[in-house]
Amino acid sequence: MAAGLSLHDVSLQFGGVKVLSGVSFDVEPGSILGLVGPNGAGKTSLFNCISGHYRPTGGSITIDDTEVVGSAPSKLARLGLSRTFQHPALRLNATVLDNVLLGGHTRLPGGPVSWALGLPSTARAERDLRGEALAMLEGAGLGWAAHLPADELSHGLHKGIELWRALLSRPSLLLLDEPAAGLSHGEVDQLIASVRQIRDEHDITVVIVEHHMGLISALTDRVVVLDHGSKLMEGTAAQAQADPRVIEAYLGKDAADDAA
């Protein structure tokens, strides 16, 4: 079931440096929200607050009405949150299939002790999960790569593996941090198709941090624009691209005056 996400007055400070100030917005269950803004605007820091990697200095973050500020990433995973990172963290000498399988550990019965002991119930669940991960890779046209070591694949495929790994946990809320970074034109088109497929086939809410405005326009229902740690505006991708405040934040005041 797709999750609803609400941020209210979220702020974050490191020492004397304010990184986020009073950020509030809601993400409707089942929708795709883009989080955009110039370099250093605070997008990844906000993602880290939502995913429990940073603890906000103030404010509230709820997933389906459960307050999650202060929750560890492992607890958030159990609540249905999954995320990717700007730089995919893969085990390069493990196979593609084993990398994807890492995303499913929250679905295995028991805990680390029963996993290490290889109890029959765990072994059975792991076998089922392996079959599911393989089917997922085949469905994505990556079946040929399943048994190759991850380091034999391109950067674009590493990003794809991370996406399918995040999906194997069957998240209700998926956070994608710059999924198009470093991808070729064709790979971005493939990514857009994959995220559309994920949205259509899974009951899921997606939040994407991305600089690639083509991808943001193609995929998102709404965008939130951050600048200097604050929310500058919220609306559709087209409204954001036409907004003089957004043009000024990206390109400077002269460009905004020219566009007006």
Ligand SMILES: Nc1ncnc2c1ncn2[C@@H]1O[C@H](COP(=O)(O)OP(=O)(O)OP(=O)(O)O)[C@@H](O)[C@H]1O
């Ligand atoms: N752990 C940290 N300690 C101190 N400052 C930090 C920390 N994490 C982020 N910052 C600062 O917060 C600000 C926002 O960084 P952040 O990476 O969130 O921006 P961003 O919008 O994701 O940028 P980009 O698009 O370049 O990835 C930057 O000035 C950064 O230096």
